[in-house]
Amino acid sequence: MTVWFRAMWWVTSQKNGVSALGLQHVLGWGSYQTAWTCLHKLRRAMIRPGRERLTAVLLTGMGYDGSDAFTEIKKRGGRTIAESEESAVVYGMPAELVGKGGASLVLAAEQVAAQVASWAGR
Numbered sequence: 001m002t003v004w005f006r007a008m009w010w011v012t013s014q015k016n017g018v019s020a021l022g023l024q025h026v027l028g029w030g031s032y033q034t035a036w037t038c039l040h041k042l043r044r045a046m047i048r049p050g051r052e053r054l055t056a057v058l059l060t061g062m063g064y065d066g067s068d069a070f071t072e073i074k075k076r077g078g079r080t081i082a083e084s085e086e087s088a089v090v091y092g093m094p095a096e097l098v099g100k101g102g103a104s105l106v107l108a109a110e111q112v113a114a115q116v117a118s119w120a121g122r
Helices: 002-013 020-027 032-045 067-075 092-099 109-119
Strands: 055-058 079-083 105-107
Touching: 002 020, 002 032, 020 032, 032 067, 055 067, 055 092, 055 109, 067 079, 067 092, 079 092, 079 109, 105 109
Parallel strands: 055 079, 079 105
Antiparallel strands: none
């Protein structure tokens, strides 16, 4: 149980996003798959009925971390942004999200903050 609380604390305290690789490193797990599964379960737990206003942004990265959770957010009425191929250093994760149809918008990194502020009514 302590490990789950450490994982939740780390996921919710990061300001620049999280990845399974980062979680694996912080918790000292030997298996990337274990870290990915834990992160996936935590992200799914954050998606609950009535959270239509949830907004999620997927920026540059490799792999498929988060694309299932982001697709579920969009399916439940939330809004998702994937970073565009032109601005992403590594387009792996955003490409996975776009390919699954889970991106409400695809924007260059420098456009994301203004869009999120617009959605927040600021």
